Amino acid sequence: DQQVKQNSPSLSVQEGRISILNCDYTNSMFDYFLWYKKYPAEGPTFLISISSIKDKNEDGRFTVFLNKSAKHLSLHIVPSQPGDSAVYFCAAFGLGGSNYKLTFGKGTLLTVNP
């Protein structure tokens, strides 16, 4: 049962354009959402997060939007740069029972072409 879904395994954009990475979730108990970026042969690194009480969080070129009613979030990167080429993971966290666990999506490979 995939509680966090990233339905696009890959995305290719031109340098300078906007990259939009999408994520859907099914568990209404999720309270906090995070995006991680991963380069080959490295561990994932934290990028940006958003609490369920907000609908937008911005950090430089990165903005995350949350639509709670649709259980959907997206990461916008603008302008995209070749160094942004990586796998992006959406992750979610919820306070439920005794389990504290980040649930990850399967990732989207972003390629930014010069």
Add this chain to the structure above:
Amino acid sequence: EPEVTQTPSHQVTQMGQEVILRCVPISNHLYFYWYRQILGQKVEFLVSFYNNEISEKSEIFDDQFSVERPDGSNFTLKIRSTKLEDSAMYFCASSRGDSLMNTEAFFGQGTRLTVV
């Protein structure tokens, strides 16, 4: 800046042998995780650990796998009898998790396990 450290960076082992992958999480973190990534595939969750016990595990984490926090600083993943398909990059992660604002998980650089 505090970081999660993993040793060794690369481990080669013969099929059927036991391996222990070691991790030192960030010192004030409470939640620990192991993930793996088979070459060319996606990062997969293995297990989460809190308060000295497993809080959740995936179907990958069968009886051949175990985790331990032996001394309050290290967090280890043991594979009792390795199989060829265990070859992967194994990532350790930790998070504070004591409030919603501290759920960011920090990942180590990974241990590449090669089973021959």
